[in-house]
Amino acid sequence: MSTKSPSLVMLRRNFKHIARNPTSVFNAVLMPVVLMLMFVYVFGDAFDVGVDYVDYVTPGLMLLAVCYGLGATATAVNSDMTKGIINRFKVMDVSRGAVLTGHVVASVLTNLIAIAALVGVAFLLGFNPAAGLLDWLGVIGVVVLLGFAAGWLTVALGLAAKSPETAGIAAVPLVMLPFFSSAIVPAEKMGPGIRQFAEYQPFTPVIETVRGLLDSAPSSGDAIAAVAWCVGIALVGYLWARSTFTKRA
Amino acid sequence: MTSPAISVSGLRKAYGDKVVLDGIDFEVAAGSVFSLLGPNGAGKTTTVNVLTTLLKADGGTVRVAGHDIATEARAVRAAIGVTGQFAAVDELLSGQENLQLMVDLHRVGSGQGGRVVAELLERFDLVESARKLVSTYSGGMRRKLDLAMTLVGNPRIIFLDEPTTGLDPRSRRTMWEIVRGLVADGVTVFLTTQYLEEADQLADRVAVLDQGRLVAQGTPDDLKRQVPGTHVRLRFATVSELDAAARLFTGSTRDDEALALRVPSDGGTKSLRALLDRLDEHSLGAEEFSVHTPDLDDVFLALTGHATEATR
Numbered sequence: 022m023s024t025k026s027p028s029l030v031m032l033r034r035n036f037k038h039i040a041r042n043p044t045s046v047f048n049a050v051l052m053p054v055v056l057m058l059m060f061v062y063v064f065g066d067a068f069d070v071g072v073d074y075v076d077y078v079t080p081g082l083m084l085l086a087v088c089y090g091l092g093a094t095a096t097a098v099n100s101d102m103t104k105g106i107i108n109r110f111k112v113m114d115v116s117r118g119a120v121l122t123g124h125v126v127a128s129v130l131t132n133l134i135a136i137a138a139l140v141g142v143a144f145l146l147g148f149n150p151a152a153g154l155l156d157w158l159g160v161i162g163v164v165v166l167l168g169f170a171a172g173w174l175t176v177a178l179g180l181a182a183k184s185p186e187t188a189g190i191a192a193v194p195l196v197m198l199p200f201f202s203s204a205i206v207p208a209e210k211m212g213p214g215i216r217q218f219a220e221y222q223p224f225t226p227v228i229e230t231v232r233g234l235l236d237s238a239p240s241s242g243d244a245i246a247a248v249a250w251c252v253g254i255a256l257v258g259y260l261w262a263r264s265t266f267t268k269r270a
Numbered sequence: 271m272t273s274p275a276i277s278v279s280g281l282r283k284a285y286g287d288k289v290v291l292d293g294i295d296f297e298v299a300a301g302s303v304f305s306l307l308g309p310n311g312a313g314k315t316t317t318v319n320v321l322t323t324l325l326k327a328d329g330g331t332v333r334v335a336g337h338d339i340a341t342e343a344r345a346v347r348a349a350i351g352v353t354g355q356f357a358a359v360d361e362l363l364s365g366q367e368n369l370q371l372m373v374d375l376h377r378v379g380s381g382q383g384g385r386v387v388a389e390l391l392e393r394f395d396l397v398e399s400a401r402k403l404v405s406t407y408s409g410g411m412r413r414k415l416d417l418a419m420t421l422v423g424n425p426r427i428i429f430l431d432e433p434t435t436g437l438d439p440r441s442r443r444t445m446w447e448i449v450r451g452l453v454a455d456g457v458t459v460f461l462t463t464q465y466l467e468e469a470d471q472l473a474d475r476v477a478v479l480d481q482g483r484l485v486a487q488g489t490p491d492d493l494k495r496q497v498p499g500t501h502v503r504l505r506f507a508t509v510s511e512l513d514a515a516a517r518l519f520t521g522s523t524r525d526d527e528a529l530a531l532r533v534p535s536d537g538g539t540k541s542l543r544a545l546l547d548r549l550d551e552h553s554l555g556a557e558e559f560s561v562h563t564p565d566l567d568d569v570f571l572a573l574t575g576h577a578t579e580a581t582r
Binding site (some may be wrong): 025027030034037038041042103104106107108109110111112113114115 | 356357358
């Protein structure tokens with residue numbers, strides 16, 4: 022094949038990295054599953070959410086799974102920047118964005134693997150969504166969109182960080198954010214202040230959209246807010262990443 | 271090919287208030303080796319980064335392979351290969367995979383690509399470790415792999431930024447052989463180094479960079495003619511002793527800051543005894559006595575009037 026696109030070449034490189042550093046995948050795949058077991062078996066009965074808790078929490082944990090993959094992405098992007106190899110790519114006649122696109126796509130694909138594992142476990146625990154095929158496609162669409170948006174923002178964070186360690190830490194707020202949304206418990210059960218934050222932060226409409234789709238009763242208001250947030254985050258992340266990438270020689 | 275491979279005129283670059291390159295001019299003939307010689311912090315890497323489109327110049331014009339670096343950066347990138355100071359290799363891939371990555375990015379056809387990888391592994395003596403992860407490679411092996419990666423796509427102009435800094439003498443010689451092989455293939459090489467010997471071994475022309483200016487240009491022989499030969503360095507305790515000794519030895523060079531005097535000598539026991547006897551006759555005693563053979567420090571002292579340490 023003489024016409025491999027540079028982005029595909031970079032993507033393959035990222036996958037080799039991930040395969041050789043399995044702890045990051047382990048973290049991205051295993052942590053959400055562990056959280057699921059913990060929330061469903063340990064805390065689940067304590068939360069009164071009106072429906073079977075596993076049905077309530079699965080959409081939230083799907084988004085948490087997206088976020089858990091981000092730390093590894095930020096670290097990987099930053100090691101690329103701090104380890105000279107980026108300069109090699111920059112002085113070659115290849116598209117400069119390919120390195121970054123490779124990271125974002127690898128991040129989204131890792132997300133999908135983590136979510137597939139999570140949903141598999143959820144079914145074993147009695148997850149019983151009403152969603153039909155179209156609803157599932159919608160769920161995948163929303164998850165990919167969020168992964169893509171968060172991926173670009175994470176790539177930007179990774180580029181801006183001074184070292185791989187700080188890059189990993191920079192992604193922590195993104196990992197924490199879902200906890201302060203309607204992922205684990207409904208926003209109206211939270212204390213004042215946090216409740217308002219949870220209602221208006223980007224993850225809540227995204228989670229509610231997924232929840233609606235899985236109930237086969239999607240709400241268009243949530244969906245529009247979710248898509249708008251994702252597009253906005255992706256755009257900010259993309260522009261920030263591009264400008265940082267150009268500046269750091 | 272009559273047009274130069276690289277031509278630089280009035281190149282300037284500053285970081286904030288700090289001027290790194292203060293208007294430098296030079297030309298590199300196609301198929302030759304040009305060496306930019308200078309101590310740490312002289313601006314060598316900045317020059318390489320500007321010439322290879324990694325950094326934007328603040329002033330002046332630079333043409334590489336006939337293309338303007340400011341307006342035709344992509345054409346420049348397509349013509350050059352760069353091996354930076356720190357090995358730009360992917361540690362989580364094997365040597366072979368690193369080369370394959372370059373082959374894929376250069377869009378070499380798959381049949382040909384496999385051959386290119388095999389040939390480079392062979393040429394750089396990396397066949398045995400081809401399947402090992404680069405994180406297990408030694409410094410010398412990384413440099414070799416780095417250079418091999420640069421050669422994928424057959425660039426006609428190659429930039430090597432301090433290719434042997436930190437290498438043991440044996441790896442250094444291997445690297446020199448590789449560079450000579452490139453030149454034999456008609457490749458133009460732009461090389462930066464801190465070592466006078468390296469420039470002497472490899473370069474057709476040498477330019478000496480000091481504090482952002484080129485202080486000398488010419489063939490290695492031209493430069494060596496400007497450098498004092500073997501000499502004795504005497505360090506005194508007081509300025510008056512230095513004064514007295516400087517009057518005593520005609521043709522000596524004094525360094526007032528270090529209270530030191532450089533006296534030309536052949537380094538033989540006879541002339542050394544004579545020198546010490548003369549000091550004795552005039553009741554002068556040096557705090558420190560050493561014999562020097564010429565090195566980069568001497569080139570700098572001769573060309574700039576200050577030693578390399580003072581340039582940082």
